[in-house]
Amino acid sequence: xxxxxxxxxxxxxxxxxxxxxxxxxxxxxxxxxxxxxxxxxxxxxxxxxxxxxxxxxxxxxxxxxxxxxxxxxxxxxxxxxxxxxxxxxxxxxxxxxxxxxxxxxxxxxxxxxxxxxxxxxxxxxxxxxxxxxxxxxxxxxxxxxxxxxxxxxxxxxxxxxxxxxxxxxxxxxxxxxxxxxxxxxxxxxxxxxxxxxxxxxxxxxxxxxxxxxxxxxxxxxxxxxxxxxxxxxxxxxxxxxxxxxxxxxxxxxxxxxxxxxxxxxxxxxxxxxxxxxxxxxxxxxxxxxxxxxxxxxxxxxxxxxxxxxxxxxxxxxxxxxxxxxxxxxxxxxxxxxxxxxxxxxxxxxxxxxxxxxxxxxxxxxxxxxxxxxxxxxxxxxxxxxxxxxxxxxxxxxxxxxxxxxxxxxxxxxxxxxxxxxxxxxxxxxxxxxx
Amino acid sequence: xxxxxxxxxxxxxxxxxxxxxxxxxxxxxxxxxxxxxxxxxxxxxxxxxxxxxxxxxxxxxxxxxxxxxxxxxxxxxxxxxxxxxxxxxxxxxxxxxxxxxxxxxxxxxxxxxxxxxxxxxxxxxxxxxxxxxxxxxxxxxxxxxxxxxxxxxxxxxxxxxxxxxxxxx
Ligand SMILES: Cc1cc2nc3c(=O)[nH]c(=O)nc-3n(C[C@H](O)[C@H](O)[C@H](O)COP(=O)(O)O)c2cc1C
Ligand code: FES
Numbered sequence: 003x004x005x006x007x008x009x010x011x012x013x014x015x016x017x018x019x020x021x022x023x024x025x026x027x028x029x030x031x032x033x034x035x036x037x038x039x040x041x042x043x044x045x046x047x048x049x050x051x052x053x054x055x056x057x058x059x060x061x062x063x064x065x066x067x068x069x070x071x072x073x074x075x076x077x078x079x080x081x082x083x084x085x086x087x088x089x090x091x092x093x094x095x096x097x098x099x100x101x102x103x104x105x106x107x108x109x110x111x112x113x114x115x116x117x118x119x120x121x122x123x124x125x126x127x128x129x130x131x132x133x134x135x136x137x138x139x140x141x142x143x144x145x146x147x148x149x150x151x152x153x154x155x156x157x158x159x160x161x162x163x164x165x166x167x168x169x170x171x172x173x174x175x176x177x178x179x180x181x182x183x184x185x186x187x188x189x190x191x192x193x194x195x196x197x198x199x200x201x202x203x204x205x206x207x208x209x210x211x212x213x214x215x216x217x218x219x220x221x222x223x224x225x226x227x228x229x230x231x232x233x234x235x236x237x238x239x240x241x242x243x244x245x246x247x248x249x250x251x252x253x254x255x256x257x258x259x260x261x262x263x264x265x266x267x268x269x270x271x272x273x274x275x276x277x278x279x280x281x282x283x284x285x286x287x288x289x290x291x292x293x294x295x296x297x298x299x300x301x302x303x304x305x306x307x308x309x310x311x312x313x314x315x316x317x318x319x320x321x322x323x324x325x326x327x328x329x330x331x332x333x334x335x336x337x338x339x340x341x342x343x344x345x346x347x348x349x350x351x352x353x354x355x356x357x358x359x360x361x362x363x364x365x366x367x368x369x370x371x372x373x374x375x376x377x378x379x380x381x382x383x384x385x386x387x388x389x390x391x392x393x394x395x396x397x398x399x400x401x402x403x404x405x406x407x408x409x410x411x412x413x414x415x416x417x418x419x420x421x422x423x424x425x426x427x428x429x430x431x432x433x434x435x436x
Numbered sequence: 437x438x439x440x441x442x443x444x445x446x447x448x449x450x451x452x453x454x455x456x457x458x459x460x461x462x463x464x465x466x467x468x469x470x471x472x473x474x475x476x477x478x479x480x481x482x483x484x485x486x487x488x489x490x491x492x493x494x495x496x497x498x499x500x501x502x503x504x505x506x507x508x509x510x511x512x513x514x515x516x517x518x519x520x521x522x523x524x525x526x527x528x529x530x531x532x533x534x535x536x537x538x539x540x541x542x543x544x545x546x547x548x549x550x551x552x553x554x555x556x557x558x559x560x561x562x563x564x565x566x567x568x569x570x571x572x573x574x575x576x577x578x579x580x581x582x583x584x585x586x587x588x589x590x591x592x593x594x595x596x597x598x599x600x601x602x603x604x605x
Contacts, residue, residue, distance in 0.1 A: 097564070100525075137577070138565060138580065139565055179509075180505065180507065195465065195498075254567065256526035257525075330529070348563070
């Protein structure tokens with residue numbers, strides 16, 4: 003399966019630790035202590051009640067790794083206790099530009115994700131789960147089919163798991179080219195065999211989810227953290243990270259660095275440490291800007307980013323978001339107008355078309371940026387651009403609208419001079435285009 | 437009974453997909469069924485879409501909606517190999533622009549076009565969740581090829597020509 007991306011992890015790694023790229027099978031996972039957390043629970047169900055598991059996850063301060071950072075324990079506690087039919091969905095639709103961590107978890111440590119899922123299902127009383135896998139990573143889908151087969155044969159999923167009264171069925175479902183299906187309610191529509199158009203919230207999926215039944219959606223990396231929490235305790239996990247955000251984080255670093263890849267580091271690691279691990283910016287260039295949390299997060303100028311630690315609060319203080327932990331590095335040879343145009347084209351292409359501000363607004367933004375990029379910018383364009391972005395925000399069913407607007411507003415805020423230069427001089431300030 | 441437009445093997449695969457969902461939720465298998473049908477026919481003609489609708493007991497309109505919503509379903513015939521190059525920002529920073537130029541000149545076509553011999557259709561795509569390995573080319577929406585430098589593109593095109601020679605349809 004393809005050239006392996008470099009797997010990079012330090013002493014504190016809990017998700018990527020021990021992986022070679024080849025040791026993904028059940029026997030390998032068992033050999034490194036896999037499924038011990040599940041066994042621990044099923045062997046002592048009087049201690050490990052669903053409430054106890056949820057309490058442990060709450061204590062760990064694990065926050066959702068899919069982008070919104072919602073506390074996982076709290077999310078699980080929203081699931082109604084006694085509903086007869088409940089679902090768990092693992093969100094593996096990773097397609098936020100810059101994010102490629104879930105792919106490595108799925109192909110190199112798939113049973114870890116599955117064990118996390120089984121424990122989550124036990125804690126919430128879900129009898130069925132789906133893993134929704136981004137269509138473009140078809141090889142991961144095929145691997146996961148193999149993984150579920152291994153697990154089923156070993157009695158780890160299906161009826162009476164490991165001889166206990168607990169039963170849980172899991173299946174893979176693949177996407178086929180729609181970023182929006184990463185949004186949890188669009189994902190539910192897609193699982194039901196429809197277009198992936200987000201639903202209004204409320205009702206929230208915990209009450210009305212897949213097939214109208216209570217459903218929890220969690221990101222791949224979120225679930226992969228669960229076995230560690232059960233084995234070592236929520237407190238230990240918490241101490242790996244920051245007071246309100248426990249654990250490690252896989253940072254996907256891409257763009258103008260020498261060694262793009264996934265790096266698992268403790269929450270709160272300084273950005274400079276990550277940048278150095280990735281080999282620094284390309285030879286002869288200087289850091290200009292960083293998009294620290296996937297393409298939807300606001301861009302941060304180099305000077306600020308170099309002083310920022312990688313955790314929710316620090317990145318928020320720097321004016322952006324932790325998001326999915328995808329760090330896109332841009333050096334001084336790049337044109338910010340052209341960079342933003344490409345991101346805006348993406349949101350326009352991927353808007354599902356339901357909400358007018360998003361459908362039309364993303365189109366207008368592309369049009370204006372296209373004009374600016376091609377030396378046809380007009381007086382007042384920048385004000386219009388900012389206004390359009392402003393008018394999308396908060397006016398759409400799902401967060402794709404905000405995701406499209408935030409890059410625009412932040413690029414304009416921090417790199418206004420480059421945009422002005424395009425209008426005045428009808429050309430680009432930097433030589434080397436993206 | 438009329439013969440299905442889909443092979444027995446495709447029909448079996450669709451049955452396996454249906455079995456993943458609860459009783460009475462056949463529609464959930466529509467994405468899988470369309471993918472299986474596309475793999476067999478190369479693209480999804482109206483007749484094939486109607487056949488999927490029949491199998492899943494869906495209205496044809498509901499199937500068309502799904503087929504046109506997701507970008508990797510093809511509603512028109514294309515080259516034998518559809519090459520989708522990710523041109524999103526992270527890949528662009530890592531050289532997708534030059535990979536695009538090189539692919540276009542090597543195949544002598546632009547994005548959205550098919551080579552005269554019907555072998556390749558070239559198109560640009562969005563983030564494939566593999567940016568660290570960029571530039572990325574996806575072959576027929578399934579096989580991902582990483583780090584597409586000039587040399588890698590050369591080797592890869594030769595390879596596809598080679599395997600096409602071996603199993604001519
Ligand atoms: C446009 C859009 C795209 C999203 N894409 C993803 C994605 O690819 N993967 C993911 O886990 N969450 C994605 N999310 C977030 C999900 O809606 C959801 O919050 C997340 O899966 C919850 O899991 P967590 O609590 O474990 O983070 C996306 C949200 C939006 C608005
Ligand atoms: S940007 Fe090309 S795979 Fe993500």
